[in-house]
């Protein structure tokens with residue numbers, strides 16, 4: 001991680017934990033919003049009006065949080081509005097790096113080698129982890145936002161006047177229900193798998209495992225319609241999908257969330273296929289990056305052997 005703008009080595013095994021050994025994810029620092037006219041959003045400062053090509057999205061295709069943003073960009077038809085730079089899926093001693101792997105880009109703007117250089121461009125004294133996704137303003141050369149929950153939401157509305165879309169990922173009539181489910185989904189499932197995977201405490205692992213499967217059971221129960229809130233896809237579906245698509249191939253083995261697989265849940269299995277069939281969504285899923293990325297986490301897999309995708313995932317994704 002960066003401390004006062006300097007990269008500290010040997011960061012990989014050092015995951016922040018609470019006093020009972022539970023994995024704690026860092027909170028995001030850059031919280032400005034792109035808006036139609038550059039007015040300030042719910043947090044941060046204004047000055048970031050929607051403009052075609054102005055903002056770049058830095059992502060890792062292994063990363064579920066970055067994938068949320070990528071999927072929203074796809075479903076809202078923003079490909080031509082928002083260019084993307086993909087980092088190498090293999091975590092290095094200096095965090096995410098550019099290039100050097102099929103499907104990984106060089107940094108188009110600063111020729112940076114590592115993602116942490118983008119953070120020190122934004123703040124030469126930045127302290128924290130150099131996470132993805134990052135939304136970068138190529139005009140002012142500042143970081144707009146590094147929180148995927150915000151990015152998902154701003155992509156839903158900020159570019160509407162430039163690229164109209166019928167899809168509402170956060171419709172007003174569902175806002176309260178979405179806001180109620182999102183934090184539980186995050187805590188128990190999206191981040192729950194990481195809590196199971198990164199803890200060094202047996203009780204914390206078992207607690208996380210309970211949560212993961214309680215939420216999978218709940219989602220299975222809930223999915224009587226096509227999507228979590230009925231017949232139209234929302235941001236919560238995106239949040240659920242990014243974990244479900246990684247579950248059987250990565251989390252089940254590496255993070256030891258191995259009581260059941262998504263394929264053991266009939267409705268969740270159909271739901272994942274339905275999500276994959278949304279226009280463009282399949283293009284955001286790169287199972288090679290996912291497998292290489294997760295299994296390159298040395299603290300969890302010291303020998304770096306990368307498993308093959310399970311047969312049902314290979315079939316699902318036509319690998």
Ligand SMILES: N[C@@H](CCC(=O)N[C@@H](CS)C(=O)NCC(=O)O)C(=O)O
Pocket residue numbers: 025026027028060062063064065066095129130131132133146147148149
């Ligand atoms: N709150 C952030 C979390 C992003 C995050 O944790 N990204 C991970 C990859 S999945 C990362 O970049 N980790 C690098 C690190 O921890 O050093 C968001 O949702 O945008």
